[in-house]
């Protein structure tokens with residue numbers, strides 16, 4: 345996602361661009377395949393909220409049809425902090441009673457106040473990759489061992505979970521497992537349940553047109569997973585937990601998944617992305633499971649950095665030297 349977005353931004357700036365991909369675009373071994381991802385401006389930090397707004401502008405420029413503006417219903421721990429961020433950043437939001445939220449999502453059940461953001465919903469992920477790829481030269485099956493050896497005016501490296509194979513950064517790939525359930529139309533909002541005292545797990549859901557309603561527990565299996573493994577396993581315990589959660593929180597869905605899949609997050613110690621120059625090339629990654637929505641913006645920012653343009657102040661948190669600072 346990020347690599348193709350950077351390629352497109354550089355192409356828009358007049359460069360002749362070549363993308364090298366070790367497998368194929370949208371490989372199921374990477375982080376970007378699938379029908380959909382959540383997009384939202386609701387975040388715990390103003391920086392992400394502002395960047396998400398700029399990302400929506402980039403999506404609209406790319407193709408408004410890639411965003412399904414179904415809205416987002418959020419509840420659980422820390423959601424009031426999200427509301428404060430939305431307020432400071434001038435984003436539209438409102439608080440709903442459980443019954444009002446259930447009118448927007450009749451197959452779901454809520455027990456407390458729910459935060460509603462209307463400009464949120466789903467990004468059509470596979471469609472976005474296909475759209476970004478149009479007109480960009482891609483060489484598939486080409487694994488780059490040392491990006492600094494490429495002959496080019498600018499090199500941008502966006503290797504997803506292979507980031508720590510190329511750079512000495514404290515990041516790792518982590519498997520994320522999702523299931524798809526039938527029973528809700530494709531117009532339903534996205535969901536984030538931040539957990540609470542009774543259950544501190546973080547759950548999310550989003551429509552996946554043609555497949556079902558996608559639901560998952562974020563980070564159900566924490567810890568490193570070797571990205572060079574050829575499998576992306578879905579554990580039956582994770583599916584069982586999810587089935588139980590769906591029966592309780594989304595009782596209008598059929599709790600037996602129609603499809604299940606897994607792909608990788610690239611986890612950083614603080615959950616923030618990496619966007620910086622290292623050894624003379626632009627490096628972007630460390631998506632920590634939430635970068636798809638920012639894709640076209642991160643691509644634009646990679647292109648800017650490659651051409652010596654300053655990044656917005658919100659990107660200070662993405663500097664690679666923050667890890668070195670943390671240990672000294």
Ligand SMILES: Cc1cc2nc3c(=O)[nH]c(=O)nc-3n(C[C@H](O)[C@H](O)[C@H](O)COP(=O)(O)OP(=O)(O)OC[C@H]3O[C@@H](n4cnc5c(N)ncnc54)[C@H](O)[C@@H]3O)c2cc1C
Pocket residue numbers: 345346347364365366367368369370371373374375376377380381382383486487488489502503504505506520521522550606607608609628629630631632633634635636637638
């Ligand atoms: C199950 C799941 C749910 C998610 N849900 C959301 C969500 O709701 N909202 C959201 O915003 N984000 C979400 N994300 C995160 C989002 O999908 C990722 O942040 C995003 O796809 C990361 O894209 P990327 O380009 O960094 O990585 P990738 O898509 O993995 O791309 C990196 C590519 O680089 C290639 N590569 C690596 N090394 C080399 C090399 N040396 N030479 C050549 N090629 C190389 C790889 O093969 C790979 O194709 C989710 C992720 C997962 C797995």
